[in-house]
Amino acid sequence: MFTLARRRSTGLFRGIISVWAVSRGAKTHLDSPLLHLTSPPTIWKSNGPTIPSSRPGAPAIAPGSRQVIAPDVEIGERVVLRDFVNLYGCQIGDDSRIGTFVEIQKGVRVGRSCKISSHTFICEGVTIEDNVFIGHGVTFINDAYPRATCEDGRPQTEVDWECIPTRICEGASIGSGATILCGVTVGQGAMVGAGSVVTRDVPPNAVVAGNPARILRSTTVSVQPGNGR
Numbered sequence: 233m234f235t236l237a238r239r240r241s242t243g244l245f246r247g248i249i250s251v252w253a254v255s256r257g258a259k260t261h262l263d264s265p266l267l268h269l270t271s272p273p274t275i276w277k278s279n280g281p282t283i284p285s286s287r288p289g290a291p292a293i294a295p296g297s298r299q300v301i302a303p304d305v306e307i308g309e310r311v312v313l314r315d316f317v318n319l320y321g322c323q324i325g326d327d328s329r330i331g332t333f334v335e336i337q338k339g340v341r342v343g344r345s346c347k348i349s350s351h352t353f354i355c356e357g358v359t360i361e362d363n364v365f366i367g368h369g370v371t372f373i374n375d376a377y378p379r380a381t382c383e384d385g386r387p388q389t390e391v392d393w394e395c396i397p398t399r400i401c402e403g404a405s406i407g408s409g410a411t412i413l414c415g416v417t418v419g420q421g422a423m424v425g426a427g428s429v430v431t432r433d434v435p436p437n438a439v440v441a442g443n444p445a446r447i448l449r450s451t452t453v454s455v456q457p458g459n460g461r
C-alpha cells in the first residue's frame with residue numbers, strides 16, 4: 233500500500249500518509265519531511281533543585297533539544313518536562329509534570345506534584361499550589377483590559393499595565409479548555425469543568441462549569457499534601 237501511495241503521491245499526500253502511519257506506530261520509508269515525527273520524544277527529568285545555567289549571558293538553555301528553559305527557572309526534583317516546553321523565570325516544585333507545548337511565564341510558582349497538561353498557557357501572576365491538575369489547553373489571564381499601545385500610541389511595555397494575580401489552591405483541578413480570568417481564586421479541592429470561563433472565585437470543593445462558570449455541586453475530594461496523584 234505504501235508503494236502504491238508513493239508512486240501517486242504529491243508532497244501533501246506523502247505527509248498525510250506519514251502521519252497516518254506514525255499514528256499507528258508503523259515504520260514507513262516514505263521520503264516525507266514529516267518522517268522526523270518517528271524520532272523519540274525528549275522527556276527531561278530533573279535530579280536537582282535548579283537547572284544549571286549553560287553559559288553566562290545565555291538567554292535560555294535547552295536540557296532537551298526541543299525545550300526552552302531560561303537560566304532563571306528553578307526546578308525541583310523528579311520534575312518531568314515533555315517536548316516543546318517553554319519556561320521563563322518560574323518555579324516548578326518536586327514531582328510535577330509539565331506536558332508538551334506548555335508555556336509558563338516569569339514569576340509563576342507551580343507547587344509540588346502538579347500535573348500541567350499539554351498546550352496550557354500559564355502567565356505571569358499565577359500561583360498554582362501543590363497537587364493541582366491543569367487540563368489541556370487551559371488559558372490564564374493577567375490583564376483585564378489589554379491594549380497593544382498606550383494612549384500616546386507607544387507600544388505598551390511592562391510598566392504600562394498592572395499584572396493581576398490568580399491563585400489555584402491545593403488539590404484543585406481545572407478542566408481542559410478552561411479560561412481562568414485574572415484576580416480569581418480557585419479554592420482548595422475545587423473542580424472546574426472543561427471549557428468553563430471562570431470569572432469569579434470558586435469556593436473550596438465546589439464543582440463549577442459553563443460560561444460564566446456556575447456551581448453545579450460540591451465534591452468531597454481528599455487532598456493529601458505531598459502525595460500527588
Ligand SMILES: CC(C)(COP(=O)(O)OP(=O)(O)OC[C@H]1O[C@@H](n2cnc3c(N)ncnc32)[C@H](O)[C@@H]1OP(=O)(O)O)[C@@H](O)C(=O)NCCC(=O)NCCS
Binds near residue numbers: 367368406426427448
Ligand atoms: C464539570 C464536571 C466535573 C461535571 O461532572 P458531573 O458532576 O459528573 O456533571 P454531570 O455530567 O452530571 O453534568 C451536570 C450538568 O452540568 C453540565 N455540565 C457538565 N460539565 C459541563 C461543562 N464542562 N461545561 C458546561 N456544562 C457542563 C451538564 O450538561 C449537566 O447539565 P444538565 O443538568 O442541564 O443536564 C465534568 O463535566 C467536567 O467538565 N470535567 C472535566 C474533564 C476534563 O476537562 N478533564 C481533563 C483531562 S482529559
